[in-house]
Amino acid sequence: MQHLQWWRDFVSWQQQGSTVVLVTVVRADGSTPREVGATMLLRLDAQQQFQQSDTIGGGHLEFQAIDLAKNMLLDSDQRQQFVERFNLSARLGQCCGGVMGLLFEKIIATDNDHNFITCQKAWQNGQGIVRQISSQELPHKSLSTWSIAEDLSQSLNCDFQQTDTAWQWKQTIQPYAMKVMIFGAGHVGESIVRCLLPIGVQITWVDNRDDIFPRDLIDQVNCISTDVPEAEIAHFDRSGAVLILTHDHQLDLQLCFEALKPSNQPFAYVGMIGSKSKRAIFEKRMQARGYSQIELQRLICPIGIEGIGSKQPAIIAVSVVAQLLQLFNIKR
Structure with a gap:
């Protein structure tokens, strides 16, 4: 690496x-x-x-x-x-x-x-x-x-x-093998981006709010402001990781619908910030839409490695990046 x-x-x-x-x-x-x-x-x-x-x-x-x-x-x-x-x-x-x-x-x-x-x-x-x-x-x-x-x-x-x-x-x-698409430019999203950048990860960062991206990161990351964030998933490399971290639960759900759609090549990782109860609610709504148990099992929620329960953005970022590094090291 x-x-x-x-x-x-x-x-x-x-x-x-x-x-x-x-x-x-x-x-x-x-x-x-x-x-x-x-x-x-x-x-x-x-x-x-x-x-x-x-x-x-x-x-x-x-x-x-x-x-x-x-x-x-x-x-x-x-x-x-x-x-x-x-x-x-x-x-x-x-x-x-x-x-x-x-x-x-x-x-x-x-x-x-x-x-x-x-x-x-x-x-x-x-x-x-x-x-x-x-x-x-x-x-x-x-x-x-x-x-x-x-x-x-x-x-x-x-x-x-x-x-x-x-x-x-x-x-x-060489460009780094890991590609990550991050939805949500809040505190956790920013902390994860700053944690990933020194490694050389290819980052696409998406948000539906204007002027939300930190100015010092705009030239270092592919930042996308759009009214339809979920549409960006179709253009993303299937070997990459999708992280859903937005401020809107309904948007999170829509992003899950898109990221977990049945595919011959599912994304390497689909993670969403949230609690076990949030996951349970989302699973019920996705099952009602016809998503299978296999597809639902691909959703990582809560995100991050086990044993770290802090809600501080910087600590969440370290935990999530460690999880991604474990995954992509295995895939290498």
């Missing part, structure tokens, strides 16, 4: 005009704290304080990598990009004892961030993003190029090639 906070922050920080250093694991031999492709991002913020996004595993390895990245940001290290080898046992004294190769790349912000914005929007819509860099390129072309993957099914996640004199790296930033 990819954790992609660095990718979101990378695009955001580029838009803010920040110079950044990307630190990427390009080799991982033996026992290592992170896998090939794991990436960490660093910058100096407006107060000239170092800011980090994501991790390559922590410990002495990360401390040394951060020091190298800081030197690049402060221009005490003039290199734009290089690959450094770390022996975790001999050099760093870490018990895992493997060998890792880290790619360091300094990316100076420019006024032209359109390509990064285009790539992020494509990624949010389920497309892969390809990053390529080679030490053999001319100096002014030695930084990464970023493009939208033409055929994601044929894309390798990561590929590092190295000889005695040169190296090249190709990385595909």
